[in-house]
Amino acid sequence: MTDTANDRTAEWDALRAEHLRSRELRPASTARGVHHLALLCSDVDRTIRFYQDVLGFPLVELFENRDYEGSTHFFFDIGHGNLLAFFDFPGLGLGPYEEVLGGFHHLAISVTPEQYDAAAERLAAAGVDFVGPESVLESMYFMDPDGTRLELLKAPLHQMGGRTLGD
Secondary structure (H helix, E strand, C coil), rough: CCHHHHHHHHHHHHHHHHHHCCCCCCCCCCEEEEEECEEECCCCCCHHHHHHHCCCCCEEEEEECCCCCEEEEEEEEEECCCCCEEEECCCCCCCCCCCCCCCCCCCCCCCHHHHHHHCCCCCCCCCCEEEEEECCCCEEEEECCCCEEEEEEEECCEEEEEEEECC
């Protein structure tokens, strides 16, 4: 049953009609891809242990942040040529993660079904609470040590809910 007060179908139809172009009419993107997504952490060692040892994303680089003396900038390989980067900012007194407008909601990362199951086992062994699998997407949600919301899903890249995105 649809709540008519929250039914935005007409709005979404209008947005699609105005902005969404068919594949053959859509220009190529001006971007080459995601170079890296940069997040903040409070403890470099703990973050490396979580992302490399629990999630299986290899650490590929670590150096001093060029913009803030004493800050660490480090990168994990999350597949398909994409990197996930972190900074620590010692001495800045950053607060805990907070979901705000214009801010970060979650990062969804595609993994094979085998890696999904292995990650679920490693998360459970590490005492990380997760919710999932959720619906037909077969995804799980959990937080990293600093509260960043993550999602692992079995869907291949560019697919969601059994359909290819952008077709």
